[in-house]
Amino acid sequence: MTNFDELIKTIVKPLVKHPDDVTISHSESSRFYEYHLHTNVKDVGRVIGKKGHIAQTIRTIVYSARVSGNKKVRLVIEDSKNKNS
Numbered sequence: 810m811t812n813f814d815e816l817i818k819t820i821v822k823p824l825v826k827h828p829d830d831v832t833i834s835h836s837e838s839s840r841f842y843e844y845h846l847h848t849n850v851k852d853v854g855r856v857i858g859k860k861g862h863i864a865q866t867i868r869t870i871v872y873s874a875r876v877s878g879n880k881k882v883r884l885v886i887e888d889s890k891n892k893n894s
Contacts, residue, residue: 811874825852841883
């Protein structure tokens, strides 16, 4: 199975001003492997992009990677506005 953590970090780190703040957490449901992307508050807009185009492109790349089994991958870009960073 693809190492999605590394794939996501490889795509996102060059886009942000605070690459050391990029972290990924995981959750799993009966249908999905969820990867929650956390960035510095100041970098959320860079990852989402105008009208969400960058986020959609990142998701397209991640979703096209091979997954074993019937579950699908879901990428959630966490909005860190409520956190103190």
